[in-house]
Amino acid sequence: MASQLNGKVALVTGGSSGIGLATAKRFAAEGAIVYITGRKQDALDKAVAEIGGKVVAIRADSSIVADLERVYATIRDKSGRLDVLFANAGIAAFVPLPAITEEHYDSIVDTNLKGVVFTVKYAVPLLSEGASIILTSSTAGYKGMEAFSVYSATKAAIRQLARGWLLDLKAKKIRVNVISPGMVDTPAIDGLVGDPNAAAGMKAHVASQIPLGRIAQPGDIAAVAVFLSSDEAAYINGVELPVDGGASQI
Template identity: 50%
Template sequence: MKRLDGKTAVITGGGSGIGLGAAKRFVEEGAFVYIFGRRQDALDAALAELGPNARAVQGSVTDLADLDRLYATVKAERGRVDIVFANAGTGAFAPLGEITRDHYDQIFDVNVKGLLFTVQKALPLMGKGGSIILTGSSTGVMGTPQFSVYSATKAAIRNFARTWALDLQGTGIRVNVLSPGPTRTDLALDVVGEAEFEALGAATPIGRIGEPSETGAVAAFLASSDSSFMTGGEVFVDGGLAQV
């Protein structure tokens, strides 16, 4: 029996990168997966890889009506949600002194507001044994030049998990943070630059960039009953970058 047999999972930002890496692993482990994202072309390409045990819903986590439509679809087709991987995120560099309101609003709207309502709107479909996974970052515990707004969103997400673990006491629903370090995704390479990102990977104790499949494997652990005594915690998949 596979670890996620019969489970229904929702993954935001599921069309590429870490979200797609997790979706592949969840399907391999027996789950039916809904991937949610803004770009229909990316979702279509992801479905071609994922096969019949996946479904795509197009929309943005910043649009509450889109989230309502996502969960209405899940409810009509599956009746419940067992796993929510609130993974959608964005980032950009801006040093202190050059941060604009648009820069702040865009990153906080996606990474904090979008994540909050992704989780909150899922709760009526969740029950005992449910797992909520929030995508954090090694930047949430490190100082990173020109990356303060993004880093602050990830620190906020870390506190969401601590507080929501208390809010969810007695429900049987767990919530944990999965915090990647430098991982090979299109967004990361676009924001940082390939050469700079490779150098960051080389600076980790493991000495390389991580792959989405490696983060997906840890997401599957947090989604499964193998992590049944974990809530309010944070697991780093960062090659040791923020650990030593």
């Protein structure tokens, strides 16, 4: 079977763990030249060893514009173009309304919203005609969740960015789509809860509410990202695709 992304140049932000790492692995396996970013060099080094294939890691914080400019300078110098952009980097924290601080607000918004805006803005000069942009949102973007309001608001905003950008970029036939995962079994979920037993309990509870009877694995999301990046999805533009085992439909 032919590789779906053979010869394409892809960037995955937040590519050193979780959904980003699983997607970078799939992109590389499908024949893409893959660039990944992350904040921690040791995690990036480990990811490169896991991904294999043609992969380049660039330490960068998506909330810092200067870092993003450096990322795209590297891609321009090494590859000259970008065919797939998976703007995936994000952070989360449970904080109820009375406990929200300016620091909490800034940290979430700077990474999840500002980071996505400028990740895409600075990619535009490198994007090839017909390129695919994929934004990571969340089912939390359209459901009320206790102590998750700031995070959820940033993910709701991602959906609206896609609607505007597909019009801004239509001259180059660039597609902009959104993946909205439900709960995914990643290290970030464990870190979000803190206590391993509590995290396991939360996962089990959420799984019991999902028609397919389990929470997602990172590979479930990566498979969708591969499809949206491929020529098979050439006429799919502006969609938000929930990848949550059917939980948002009941």
